[in-house]
Amino acid sequence: MNPLAELLLVLVVLGMAVKLLLLNFWRAVLFLSPGSVRLRPETDAERMQLPPELAPLAGQLQALGFMPLGCHVEKPRFQKGTASYDFAHPGEHTFATLHFSPQGEPRVYLLTPLAPEGFVLTADYKRPGFEVPGRYRSGGFPGVPPERLLQAHRMRLQGLKPLEDFTWAERLRSGQAWYRGLGQREIRRQNLQGVLWTVVALAIVAGLFLGSERPV
Incomplete structure (x- = not known):
């Protein structure tokens, strides 16, 4: 040649x-190294500014009784990070988080930390089902509105004991614990x-x- x-x-x-x-x-x-992802708090509830594309989902969550907590960024190594907008409904023992997919589509997932350890995670997008009996349940219901997503999440919590702390500090701690523990297989x-x-x-x-x- x-x-x-x-x-x-x-x-x-x-x-x-x-x-x-x-x-x-x-x-x-x-x-x-899934545990290398860092959760960094950005703004609290008072200063949290939602992108307009997420406002309809946020409105539906608040109509269900969810209260805003703040915004955090989830940053893998060598990446800029993804903004996540957190809400909580202590009565339902559930956090809700809004974010964008890699394609820019609005998404929401519900997260309940379990006592003494574990999580139930229910998303409105495609997510492979995964379960560790008594400790972890994860799955997705693509296209389901927040009201029906909460109903599904409530059913998946049956027989499990949720934590009682639904502050923003606990949301950040739980998210970091997910990356360092039970979420690693999915990652x-x-x-x-x-x-x-x-x-x-x-x-x-x-x-x-x-x-x-x-x-x-």
Whole structure:
């Protein structure tokens, strides 16, 4: 092959490999270390400003008795972080969190910490069902409005003992505990593809450099 054409081919392939790494390396890190995600408080309830796209869901939550707590950011390593807007309904023993999907779609999930340890998590988007008897229940009901989501969440809490503290401090503590404990299996399942693409990208880079080492 013409040396110039060969160099161009190498540069194109290297560029593709670098792009794969940029898109997936953070997912590989998250797969290996789910507990590295940090929850950082941003604003309290009084200063929390909801994006207009989340206002309809927030209105429905407040009509059900949920009260705003504040906004926090969930930040994996090598990522900017995702803003989450928290609400609580102590009477229902439930937190609600609004956020955007990676595609920019409004989402809500309900979270109840259990005593002495555990969670029930119910989302209005597709989420693989997962259960650890007596300690953890997670699942999704795509497209369900908050009222029906709360009904489903209430049913999934049956037979379990929720915590009694539904302050914002507890919401932040619970979220961090989820990443460091019972949520790790789900995180790894969601980010396995990122690991595979990272390995592919590194193999491409290694192949390019090893292939360029020709005997003199």
